[in-house]
Amino acid sequence: xxxxxEDAHTGYGSIEVLHGISLHVDExxxxxVLGPNGTGKTSLMRLLSGMLPLWSGRxxxxxxxxxxxxxxxxARMGLCQLPEGRGIFQTLTVGENLDLGLATRRIPAGEVKxxxxxxxxxxxxxxxxxxxxxxxxxxxxxQMLALGRALMSRPRLLLVDExxxxxxxxxxxxxxxxxxxxxxxxxxxxxxxxxxxxxxxSDRTYILRGGRNVLTRDSTELLESDELAASYLR
Amino acid sequence: xxxxxxxxxxxxxxxxxxxxxxxxxxxxADVPNFAMAEMGLVATYVGISLAAAGVPFWIAVLATxxxxxxxGVLIDIALMRRLSSYGHFPLLLMTIGLTLALNAVVGLIWxxxxxxxxxxxxxxxxxxxGGVAIGVSxxxxxxxxxxxAVAITAFFRTxxxxxxxxxxxxxxxxxxxxxxxxxxxxxxxxxGGFIAAVTVMLQAQSALVSTxxxxxxxxxxxxxxxxxxxxxxxxxxxxxxxxxxxxxxxGAYISSAVQFSVALLVVFLVLILxxxxxxxxxxxxxx
Numbered sequence: 001x002x003x004x005x006e007d008a009h010t011g012y013g014s015i016e017v018l019h020g021i022s023l024h025v026d027e028x029x030x031x032x033v034l035g036p037n038g039t040g041k042t043s044l045m046r047l048l049s050g051m052l053p054l055w056s057g058r059x060x061x062x063x064x065x066x067x068x069x070x071x072x073x074x075a076r077m078g079l080c081q082l083p084e085g086r087g088i089f090q091t092l093t094v095g096e097n098l099d100l101g102l103a104t105r106r107i108p109a110g111e112v113k114x115x116x117x118x119x120x121x122x123x124x125x126x127x128x129x130x131x132x133x134x135x136x137x138x139x140x141x142x143q144m145l146a147l148g149r150a151l152m153s154r155p156r157l158l159l160v161d162e163x164x165x166x167x168x169x170x171x172x173x174x175x176x177x178x179x180x181x182x183x184x185x186x187x188x189x190x191x192x193x194x195x196x197x198x199x200x201x202s203d204r205t206y207i208l209r210g211g212r213n214v215l216t217r218d219s220t221e222l223l224e225s226d227e228l229a230a231s232y233l234r
Numbered sequence: 235x236x237x238x239x240x241x242x243x244x245x246x247x248x249x250x251x252x253x254x255x256x257x258x259x260x261x262x263a264d265v266p267n268f269a270m271a272e273m274g275l276v277a278t279y280v281g282i283s284l285a286a287a288g289v290p291f292w293i294a295v296l297a298t299x300x301x302x303x304x305x306g307v308l309i310d311i312a313l314m315r316r317l318s319s320y321g322h323f324p325l326l327l328m329t330i331g332l333t334l335a336l337n338a339v340v341g342l343i344w345x346x347x348x349x350x351x352x353x354x355x356x357x358x359x360x361x362x363x364g365g366v367a368i369g370v371s372x373x374x375x376x377x378x379x380x381x382x383a384v385a386i387t388a389f390f391r392t393x394x395x396x397x398x399x400x401x402x403x404x405x406x407x408x409x410x411x412x413x414x415x416x417x418x419x420x421x422x423x424x425x426g427g428f429i430a431a432v433t434v435m436l437q438a439q440s441a442l443v444s445t446x447x448x449x450x451x452x453x454x455x456x457x458x459x460x461x462x463x464x465x466x467x468x469x470x471x472x473x474x475x476x477x478x479x480x481x482x483x484x485g486a487y488i489s490s491a492v493q494f495s496v497a498l499l500v501v502f503l504v505l506i507l508x509x510x511x512x513x514x515x516x517x518x519x520x521x
Contacts, residue, residue, distance in 0.1 A: 049410055075412030087407040089400045096396040103397055104412035153412055 001060075002027045002157055002188055003048075003079075008057035010047045017043045019211045020057065025157060030179065030189040032198045032219060035208035041192040042084060044208070045161045048190075049081045050074050062156060076104045078156030085165065086146040088134045095130035097145055101152025119148040122178055140171035147178065151187070160191040163198070176201045199223050236366055238486045239479060244372040244440065245454075246478020247379025248433050252451060253458025253470040254386050255429035260464050262398040262422030264322065264405070265314065268329040270455060271448030272336035273309070274430030277302035278438050279344050281431075282351050291354060298351075298431050306427025310420050318419075333452070341445045348447075351438035371440035378436055382429060383471040390467065394421060402465065450494065454481075457497050461504050473504075 003025040011017045018040045025031045035041050046052040048059070050071040059066045061079050075081070089097055098119065107115055120127040123144040129137070137145060143163065150158055163179070164172040172195070179189060180201040191198050199205055199219040207215040217225075252270055259267045281298030285291060309332065317324045350356070355370040362368060389395045398418055400408045409415055437443055437451070454477060461473025477500060484496045 051406065051410070071406075071409040072412050072414045075410065076414070080412065081410050083407050083410050087404070087410065089403045089407075091403050092396055092399055096399075099393055100397060100400055100408075100411055100413065102393060103408075103414065149411065 001025070002029075002062060003190065004058075004060045005048075006058045008044075008047060008059060009055040010043060010052045011055065012043075012052075016055070017211050018047065021208070021211070021213060023206050023213070023216075025188060025190050028183065028186065028188055029204065030183055030191065030202040032202040032205040033190065033192045033208060034194070034196065034198070034205055036194065039208045040211040041194075041208060042161060043211075045081065045084070045159055045192055048074075048079065048159055072103075075153060076106065078104075078106060078154070079159065080104065080150050080153050080155035080157070081159040082146050082150050082161060082163070084161040086142050088137070088142045088145055090133070090135040092134055093130065094126055094132055094134050094137065094145060097134045098126070098130070098149050098152055101149040104153040106154040107152070115152060115154070119151050122151075122181070123148050140167055140175070143167060143171075143175060144178075147175070151182070155187060157188045157190060160189060162193060163191060164193060164195045169197075172197055196223075236362075237368070238482050240368050240372050240376075242479030242482035243379075243475055244375045244478065245481065246475035247375045248437050248451065248474075249454040249458045249477050250471045250474025251379055251382050251429055251433040251436070252455030253462065253474045254383065254467060255426040255433065256455055256459040257462060257464060257467065257470050258386065258398075258429070259422050259426040260459070261402040263310065263314065263419040265325045265329060266456075266464075267426065268326075268452060269309070269332035269336055270426060270430045271434065271452040272333050272340070273305050273427050274302060274432075274434030274451075275340055275443065275445070275448050276305060276336055277427070277431035278351060278434040278443065279340055279349070281435060282349055282438065283344070285351065294351075295435065298435055299428055302427040302429075302431025303424040304427070306423035306425070306430075307420050309427075310423035314419070314423070315416060333448075337445050337448065346445050348442035348444040349438070350442050351435055353439040356439055369440065375436045375440060378432065379471075379475075382432060383467065386425075386429070387467050389425070394418070398422065453494075454478075454497055457501050457504075460501050461508075463508070 001024050005021055005023050007020045007022055008018055009016060009020055021044060023031070023033070033041055033044065043052060047054060050066070050069055053068070061077060066074065069077070089100070098116065102112060125141055126145060126148060134142065134145060163175055176197065183189065191202065199222060202219045205217055205219045205222050206213060255270050256267060259265060277298045280301045281294045284297055285294040313328055314325060317328055353371065355374065358370040359367040360370060360373070390399060397408070397413050400413060401415060401418055405415065434443060437447065457477055458470050458474030462469030477497060480500065481493050481496060485493050
């Protein structure tokens, strides 16, 4: 098991928003967490990245308890995040944004160039624009850049917060195609989404509601059944 | 006239360099460091003592620079890092406290008499016709100031520099993707201390420095940084040079008694005419 969350509680100030979430992600899997707005999906991401403290319960990553490890420490352990709203730095160039992924120092100096070439092969649209300001990119391209930057950090597990956020359906489809391509190269994903589109590429799906687990299924099974509509759209 | 300009560019280079040191620490570590000039003073006094003890000039210079960087790192690790979870205000107070403490330490060890750091070229001058002479030490200050500004700009283009700019733009996102704020802050303090050492050393190879001199230098440095909105390197550098020249002209044609007031008047005007530059700096602190 790469990531295991057991009965996690957290919140803001004195208000609890996650009331005992449990889930796990195995090496090489794509796992989706679905739920409408305000179900605690983003709080779950913040908990995993170390921006919210764990009130009670346990989170282990690669056999190590995460405890109070800071966000940058977790990223250096290989628990990397595609932040909500992409987190592209507008004052930096496309190339500089990409190279920020190297801040985790998980890639030996000798492999940097090969990794960058591989990322640019995945996103040829970025290759010709490395020297341009990141602010000149479209929303879809910025999401590619965010994904590319995360790959530059050689993640073990990539936490993705709303890959589809504010993007056209065609762009979302392309991005999910890249996600399943990446899984073949050994990257594990935990994707938090509002849109059920993510289910097509994922193995298992957790549905959250009101800060609690309500359902866990194989994604294909869920897509075929009417449970999704029943539990999610209710 | 020409001499006034050159003198202005000379002191302007010091203001610009110190302003740049302040901006570097501000960008990465998010603290307005009031102790910057004092850090440079301590380092420079170490160099002066070494030179006085017979250590060759360039080795004393190297020791001064290293001391400046080491002081920066020590301050960050021993003091700033412990306070960082309490917000900006304690950090700011700490730099003010450090200013007083470092100044007192210099006074205790070296006394309060003005000193200089004589370079092999100190006292030499270049005749440029018409009876006008320019001191070599003035030229050194101006050239080193330019080199420093170019070097700092180049530094912000490196990978570490880009990480600092990312932290300045959005601290929490930068941490999320694995940028270590602690490591960057230590580097920024080292760079800041290094530049502060360069600045005070430049001052001391041309003029006299003492425990009294950092007080005005830090104000001028902050005025330069203000002109760059605490973020723009070019704005800070040009602002520092302009401030030096303005100040020399005021001293030469009005009175040296109002030089200091003019610097504060400049801040006043910048804040009124170009508040967006300054506001940007304020937002940067809140992130």
